[in-house]
Amino acid sequence: MPVKKGSSGISRRDFLKGMGTTILSTAVVTGGGLVPDSATAALLDDTVETISGRVKISLRVNHKVYSVAVEPRTTLLEVLRERLGLTGAKPACNRGECGACTVLVDNQPMLACSLLAVDVRDADIITVEGLSTDDTLTAVQKAFVEKDGLMCGFCTPGFVVAATALLQKNPNPSLSEIKQGLSGNLCRCAAYPKIFEAVQQAARTMQRGK
Ligand code: FES
Ligand code: FES
Known part of the structure; x- marks a missing residue:
């Protein structure tokens, strides 16, 4: 079947063949991987x-x-x-x-x-x-254990890190500030009441300086 040519006189097949040549000229196959040629590499961040x-x-x-x-x-x-x-x-x-x-x-x-x-x-x-610089748990980690602030535990590391950041910024948060501060973290087991209790306990412990 004849290949239809556009108004430029270049067929789709000619165009694709040309593209293939261009791509190959800007990349070199080395050791099984494509690496950019020097012109392309120069476009990359020169700090790395x-x-x-x-x-x-x-x-x-x-x-x-x-x-x-x-x-x-x-x-x-x-x-x-x-x-x-x-x-x-x-x-x-x-x-x-x-x-x-x-x-x-x-x-x-x-x-x-x-x-x-x-x-x-x-x-x-x-x-x-x-979070802890020695072998002991932080006040937040300890409170999650003591208050049983988890079920399957999959969300727990994220909650512990987010709660640590929250208490660094606001050492004495109200319950609604805790809920707001942790609103980006989801718990599929719905252990929220225990999680919030754990954060309240951690806040009290940290204020006592323990
Ligand atoms: S794994 Fe990153 S936000 Fe869910
Ligand atoms: S304890 Fe299971 S997802 Fe939060």
């Missing part, structure tokens, strides 16, 4: 080093510096869990809706599933594993 389509970055997590090579699309949550073995932050919804992946980024509670690792390379990141 690229390795076979990956970006080499340093991340400061729980007061330690890690060097990792990641694809630019890699989320902070993926790096924490799959590369650093820090599995406290959970991939529950993986799209910014439940708060199970909450970590502190420069002391602000943030959703690790919705942050690119390359975007937090200059930040201080604290996960639930790094």
